[in-house]
Amino acid sequence: MSTKTRYVILALVILIPSFVNLGVPIYNRDSPELFGMPFFYWFQTLWLFATAGFYMVFAHLKGKQQ
Amino acid sequence: MIGTDVIVAFVTLFILFIVLGFYGKYWRRGDLNHVHEWSLAGRKLGTTLVFFLIGADLYTAYSFVAIPSGVFAKGSLYFFAIPYVMLTFGVALVTMPRLWTLARENGYITASDFVKDRFGSPTLAIMIAITGIVAELPYIALQIVGMQSVLTVMLAGTANSQIVEEISLLIAFIILAAFTYTSGLRGATLTAVFKDILIWVTVIVVIIAVPISIGGFGNAFSQVKPSYVTLSSSLVPAYGTLILGSALALYLYPHAINGVLSSESAQKLRKSTALLPLYGVGLAVLALMGILVFAVPNAMHFLSGFPESSRGILVVPSLILFTMPGWFSGIALLGIFVGGLVPAAIMAMAQANLLTRNIIKEFKPNLKDSSEIRITKISSTVFKFIALGFVFVVPATYAISLQLLGGVLIAQILPAVLFGLYVKSLKKVPLIAGLLVGIGSGIYMVESANSFGTLTVSLFSTPFGPIYIAVISLAINLAIAFGGSYVASKIQARFKQV
Numbered sequence: 001m002s003t004k005t006r007y008v009i010l011a012l013v014i015l016i017p018s019f020v021n022l023g024v025p026i027y028n029r030d031s032p033e034l035f036g037m038p039f040f041y042w043f044q045t046l047w048l049f050a051t052a053g054f055y056m057v058f059a060h061l062k063g064k065q066q
Numbered sequence: 067m068i069g070t071d072v073i074v075a076f077v078t079l080f081i082l083f084i085v086l087g088f089y090g091k092y093w094r095r096g097d098l099n100h101v102h103e104w105s106l107a108g109r110k111l112g113t114t115l116v117f118f119l120i121g122a123d124l125y126t127a128y129s130f131v132a133i134p135s136g137v138f139a140k141g142s143l144y145f146f147a148i149p150y151v152m153l154t155f156g157v158a159l160v161t162m163p164r165l166w167t168l169a170r171e172n173g174y175i176t177a178s179d180f181v182k183d184r185f186g187s188p189t190l191a192i193m194i195a196i197t198g199i200v201a202e203l204p205y206i207a208l209q210i211v212g213m214q215s216v217l218t219v220m221l222a223g224t225a226n227s228q229i230v231e232e233i234s235l236l237i238a239f240i241i242l243a244a245f246t247y248t249s250g251l252r253g254a255t256l257t258a259v260f261k262d263i264l265i266w267v268t269v270i271v272v273i274i275a276v277p278i279s280i281g282g283f284g285n286a287f288s289q290v291k292p293s294y295v296t297l298s299s300s301l302v303p304a305y306g307t308l309i310l311g312s313a314l315a316l317y318l319y320p321h322a323i324n325g326v327l328s329s330e331s332a333q334k335l336r337k338s339t340a341l342l343p344l345y346g347v348g349l350a351v352l353a354l355m356g357i358l359v360f361a362v363p364n365a366m367h368f369l370s371g372f373p374e375s376s377r378g379i380l381v382v383p384s385l386i387l388f389t390m391p392g393w394f395s396g397i398a399l400l401g402i403f404v405g406g407l408v409p410a411a412i413m414a415m416a417q418a419n420l421l422t423r424n425i426i427k428e429f430k431p432n433l434k435d436s437s438e439i440r441i442t443k444i445s446s447t448v449f450k451f452i453a454l455g456f457v458f459v460v461p462a463t464y465a466i467s468l469q470l471l472g473g474v475l476i477a478q479i480l481p482a483v484l485f486g487l488y489v490k491s492l493k494k495v496p497l498i499a500g501l502l503v504g505i506g507s508g509i510y511m512v513e514s515a516n517s518f519g520t521l522t523v524s525l526f527s528t529p530f531g532p533i534y535i536a537v538i539s540l541a542i543n544l545a546i547a548f549g550g551s552y553v554a555s556k557i558q559a560r561f562k563q564v
Contacts, residue, residue, distance in 0.1 A: 014156050021309060025302060028296050028302060029296060035283055036277075036287060037354075040145070040295070045350040052340060
């Protein structure tokens with residue numbers, strides 16, 4: 001992987017979750033529900049797992065870089 | 067009145083907690099007469115332990131008390147805590163390994179150590195230390211409020227409950243002070259792991275058992291107002307800025323930096339930080355309890371016996387007590403109780419480091435190592451009892467609001483601490499000016515948003531809607547710090563030409 005690609009990926013795995021988190025209107029809705037829970041609640045809770053995944057990619061790439 | 071099974075489980079586990087706290091002294095032995103051994107556990111904590119330790123910083127009474135209480139009283143706005151923790155670990159992932167590396171190379175223990183070295187300004191370093199100490203106090207007070215809420219629920223209906231509660235808190239704090247004095251961060255780390263196991267068990271059991279017993283989440287959501295289901299569009303800017311402001315502030319708190327610097331390597335720090343959003347799942351469950359409780363009539367009836375303003379902080383302990391078997395409630399309630407104690411210990415320790423290294427040492431530069439560690443240990447004890455006294459004097463709801471003000475204050479050290487890591491052009495005088503104006507404008511906006519009365523809100527009405535004050539004053543602060551540094555460098559360049 002070239003240095004440039006690596007930097008692009010590093011930036012993306014931080015920016016994508018942040019963009020979703022701060023883009024409140026993206027998830028500020030009640031349907032579809034999951035187990036009777038409004039979308040607003042279950043989406044943000046499940047997004048935690050995705051975010052940890054993105055961040056793990058960051059940690060992994062940074063570790064290889066050094 | 068609660069059953070003996072609750073009390074037996076609670077007390078047994080509390081004794082185990084005390085044993086672990088004192089055992090910390092012998093765990094991964096180091097010479098505790100050195101500051102970095104006592105307060106950073108010798109910088110030897112690996113991925114898992116840093117995960118638990120920083121998790122303990124996050125999983126405080128803020129999550130058990132302030133957030134569920136807010137969801138219970140105001141609805142979905144307070145769910146901002148979940149995206150906030152996700153964002154804060156992103157910020158930490160980018161910035162903290164760099165701070166860790168510089169700290170290891172130069173022997174820094176606090177953020178002020180770094181600032182003093184980087185900008186060559188003792189004034190700025192002292193200001194940052196004072197901001198840290200002041201902002202941390204209401205955070206500790208909030209931990210005590212969380213412990214208080216557990217005791218209030220357990221003691222409800224007994225005679226002299228108020229006095230028993232205050233004496234129990236005092237005893238708990240004396241024990242805490244004793245083991246942090248002897249074991250330092252090692253004791254806090256061991257008890258943090260213990261506490262997290264209890265909390266995780268509680269959270270997992272609650273999120274499965276409670277929805278089943280009340281007939282599904284839908285049953286709770288159908289009993290609440292629309293403002294509990296989604297955000298009204300007028301609150302979207304508030305939600306977004308609460309996420310942003312809190313995310314930028316968390317890792318500026320002295321206790322968070324303390325946890326970061328105790329890591330064994332930058333890469334281990336990165337890995338544990340990357341996994342920390344998973345902790346937010348527990349936080350989300352706790353926040354949901356503020357809504358689930360509406361479908362538990364017994365708990366609602368119990369809460370109605372308390373004044374409206376203090377019901378929120380009792381939501382989590384009473385929901386647990388009224389839905390779980392007694393012995394399990396005992397375990398869960400102890401988890402919440404020590405969930406306030408452990409962070410309080412780490413916070414007081416971080417305050418003590420700032421006071422000794424960055425304030426006292428500044429005026430007495432020849433302080434011996436042995437005196438430094440003694441002053442640090444003693445002042446960490448004093449800070450705990452200041453916070454305890456504070457809680458005994460002011461009403462609990464006020465402590466939560468003051469914590470919001472603490473967030474506004476701590477955010478103002480961001481330009482020096484985080485941008486200072488990367489931006490070469492920043493200069494000390496504009497940073498000092500920015501910090502002062504940021505703090506001044508923050509306090510003014512908080513006061514005026516509350517009509518100079520009791521603090522309840524931290525949002526400021528703007529033409530764009532309500533916005534978290536920490537974000538506004540930080541923007542002003544950044545403009546001064548960067549603008550001032552730019553102007554200063556232009557002027558310097560001109561002088562050189564002449």
